[in-house]
Amino acid sequence: MKSRKNRGKIVLTALAVIALAAGYSFGVTPAEAADKFPAKPVTILNSSPAGSPADVMARQIAQNAKKHLSQPMVVVNKTGGSGGVMFASLMADPADGYTISTITSALITGLHGDLKKDFSIDQFEFLVHVQKEPFCIVVRSDSPFKTLNELIDHAKKNPRIKMGGQATYSALHLLALAVAEESGMPMSYVPYGGGSEIITNLLGGHIPVTVSSPTTMNQYVASGKVRALVVSGEKRLPQWKDVPTLKELGYNIVITQYRGFGAKKGLPADVRATLVEAIRKAMEEPGFKDYLAKNSQFAEFMGPAEFTAAVRADYEYMGKLLQKVVKK
Amino acid sequence: MVEHLIGGFVPLMQWNSILAIVGGSVVGYLVGALPGLSATMGIALCLPFTFYLTPLPSLLFLTSLYGAAEYGGSITAVTLNIPGETAATPTTFDGYPLTQQGFPAKALGMSIVASFYAGIVSTIALILTAVPLAGMALSFGPPEYFALGLFGLTAVAALAGKSWVKGAIGVLFGLLINTIGIDDISGTSRYIFVNALYEGLPLVPILIGLFAISEVLMTMEALTQNVAFNRISGSLPTLKEYLRCHRAMVRGTLIGYLVGIIPGAGKAVASFIAYNEEKRASRHPELFGTGILEGVAAPEAANNSVVSGALVPLLTLGIPGSAAAAVLIGAFTIQGLQPGPLLFVKQPELVYGLFAGLLAGNVVMLAMGLMGTQLWAMVLRVPKSILTPIVLAVTLFACYAESNSLFSLWLALGFGILGYVMRKFGFPIAPVVLAMVLGKMIETSFRKSLILSDGSAMIFLERPVTIILLAVALLSIAFQVYRSRKKRTGPTRVV
Structure with a gap:
């Protein structure tokens, strides 16, 4: 007896839920447009x-x-x-x-x-x-290049320098190409799969220079493993006050x-x-x-x-x- | 270091840490067991929820999930001949024959014990060697990856089955379809006809198609016959059998740990190599593929060992060792943490808490796995006419969950039919998967190497690691040729 009563209750509850749901979907939705945005997530x-x-x-x-x-x-x-x-x-x-x-x-x-x-x-x-966020050009901290100009001078005398960065035709690639073209240094670009691969190859000494983003490089610069040579924004970065912008060095390149x-x-x-x-x-x-x-x-x-x-x-x-x- | 580690166990005693480990293991177990839902995707799907946790439980949850998923992948590989994870593909070679002989619990028992063993040993190795071995992750430049990829491809010898030619065709086909998508080096698009192919053919739907759907088709064909497994034994491996596989576990663990450290090489590479090496080291290689426990122990140890290996560069350098570890970086960032050289200095309690959690997570995984073996053995008693449609539906669902796109479902179906045709004509499927796992790495690292060397192939002969790997690959091929010649001249074996 008791179980039948319960079943009746369950059926009633279920019907009520369905009715409510139906009421919600039929009654409320058309009004939604008139309601104040947002009416749903x-x-x-x-x-x-x-x-x-x-x-x-x-x-x-x-x-x-x-x-x-x-x-x-x-x-x-x-x-x-x-x-x-x-x-x-x-x-x-x-x-x-x-x-x-x-x-x-x-x-x-x-x-x-x-x-x-x-x-x-x-x-x-x-x-x-x-x-x-701007981009940056970085070298390993034991690299002989202390500034971008030293790097460019070396690259002009000993062609061709290899620069690593992200995918071909990405903003990083364009930045590397723009710098190479304006400075007239011969350069080969190595497109890596992503930030992690760039770091591995830079720290492992497989590539002398990379273009990357400060987000990726911050902790390596902070721990003294990597040196930033230049950033590509309008202004210097607060955490890297001594790193110049490309503009300061006389290149008309701003990429952020x-x-x-x-x-x-x-x-x-x-x-x-x-x-x-x-x-x-x-x-x-x-x-x-x-x-x-x-x-x-x-x-x-x-x-x-x-x-x-x-x-x-x-x-x-x-x-x-x-x-x-x-x-x- | 010891006091740090003991200190690491202290936060584990809190309820939220315990909950995170158990919860992560359960989710990982299910993610792993679902073919089509990879460990990487499991972590990615759960990542948003960790937003609301504190750092340690969040990382414990995700790393437990990661480890358990690697074990879970072997469940369907053994019971249904469908790898739940790419890395469990080699587990099907001996795991499924064991099921066919009526011993799924033996294979599953071996798999969980090998996974547990590898998990514990590799975590201890991680604790002791993370800092000194970090340099190894960095020693791999493009030429080394190329050599590693070639070496990995030689594993096809162990997978090809009866016909060398058919195995080679499988590899070439895998390499060919790998060229679809944007070419990473030149940026040109290759064979892209729909938007969804920009980034190439996704591996998961292909794995599902080739293994799961073709298996379903094969079963349907046989449904008129009596296809329920007749005698399913619930017995676990005996102690003697475990001990016999000890060397396989040690080798698998070592291979998995080392491959895990190398960023981007991946767990599937590790388990393929481990299976291949196990077969080569064995005194009875001809038994591999017929259902021997070593063939389950080695790849399963390897793919769990990768989990700890991948954490070596992640924790010490901020570089993920595997795709799943790359998603783990996201978990760190969400918490405002940065894995890398500063983590050990700034947050030692977090790092050692994580180490302790890894050890505890493996124990939870072992308990769950052992309880589950009987359950899965029971699942096999369900008639195939009922089991098969369920497998198909669940697999396709997981496949959709992975990509959120209908395209991958069509891809899975297409490759399902292809897999069916391949099986019908005696082409092994695993070489296609192997080639797809390795193809991108081989191609891009070869071309990157040549950019670095201004086009000179000498770059592959100037670097010690590259020379060693290439020499091993060459030896591996020579050994196979030698062995097959010897077999041909010797007395004919009846198979």
Whole structure:
């Protein structure tokens, strides 16, 4: 008897749950549009794997934006295809602000390459610029080269110097090519698989010079294993006050990488404003500042207008550089 | 160092550390047992959750997961002839024949004991030799990787089965499809017709297709006959059998640890080499592939030993020794830590806590593994007509989870049919996997070497490590030729 009664209860509860769920999905969803954004979690697509610099940045923003957005932000990694997989996924969803993505300079520069067939910079809108970082040229600390000019002099007298860095046609490759061309030193570029491989080959003495990013090199410089010769930003880095910029040395080369957020073009104005405001506030949270300090990263907020201009300028610049150094 | 290590056990007594180790082992066990979900992907999928943990439990969770997944990979390799991890591919060669003979628990028991042995010994080696051996990770430049890759390819001799020609065709096919994708050196695209191929053919769907789906097709074909295993014995290996395999475990552990230290070489390379070396060192190599326990012990010891080996460059230099260790770097960064030369100085309690956790994690893994062997032996009593569709569904699900893309499912199905055809015509499948594991490394390191030497091939003959590896590879080939000639002139064996 008792068990039958219980079963009745279970059935009733189940029916109630179904009714509620149905009510939710039929009754609430159409009203959602009228509701204030966001009515459901916001997905942040990220083209690099979990734990990569852009991924960690996105997760930190998501974590610190909790207080400032009524719904959580969820990071989803869509890796592969040099960003193509993520782009395709972003373009498949409506431009309603519920799917946004991390944007990095490498991704946008990639639109000059094979991805051009399927995607264009005009399909995106750019929301917030979060971080900016230059690149650097480094040698092992027991290297005879103390400055970039010593390296160039040597390279001119003893051709050809080998420079290591990331994939062919990546920003690092373009930087190496630009420096080689402006200084007139003959150079061969060795494209390594990633930051770790660059370090292994540099520390192991398999390559005399590498181009890399300060994030990768910070701890090796701090522990005295690696010497930075030059950075490629507008200004010197606070943690490397004695390392000059390429500009200071007389080369007209400024290449930086940025990380921020973007979306499929056509967000409603109020949705855009809500997202930008939430990310801006997240960037001011102590938790986010703590993450920046621990990783020697620097944040610089830019809103949609300013960030779009910056992305476009960088895209054009890299395009010209590609044509100049690669296509001949 | 001893007091540091004892100190390392102190935080392990806290409930959250214990929970992290047990939880990580359980998840890893399942991730490993799921063909198509690799250890690397398991760590990547769990990484976001560690965001909310403190550093030590987070690292304990992920490293326990990593180790247990390497063992878990052997479960389906033994019971279903489907490697749960790439590195468990060689385990199928002798593990599955043992199952067919009715002794899955013997193979699984051997695998867990070898994994445990390798886990403990390699962790002790890690504690004692991490700092002095860090230099070894750095001694590998492009020419060394090229030589290592060639040496690895000679393992095909142990995998090729009856026909040399068919094994060689498998290798060449694997090398050929490896060229699909963006060429890392020149940046040009090769044979890319869809976006998903930019980064080349992903290994996991191909592994699933070649092994799991082709196995399913083979089973379906045989379903009209009585295909349930008749006598499944639950007996574990005897002490004598364990002792007989001791040398295999030692060799496997050593190979796994050394290959683990070399960044980017990978665990699959380690277990292939370990299987090959075991076969060569054996006094009865002809028995390999028929279901002998040494053939399970060596690769399983090797792929678990890689876990500790890969931590050597990770902890001392900040360079990951394997793909899974590369994801572990992400776990450190999320916690605001940087693995590398400063970690031992700044956070010794964390490093030694991790060492202690690795030892404890292996004990948990052993307990779980031994409990599980009976369970898995029981799974095999399920009629294949029921088991096979479940395997297919679960495998495809895991394959989708790995990539989030439908394309990889089509790829798995396509390679499933290819694998079926290959088996029908007597082509061994493992050489394709071996070539795919090694192909990229061989090609790019060869070309990088030539850039470094301005095109001179002398770079391969100037460096001691390269010379030794190339010489060993050459000897390995010569030995095989010698042995096969001897066999041909000797009395014909009835197989």
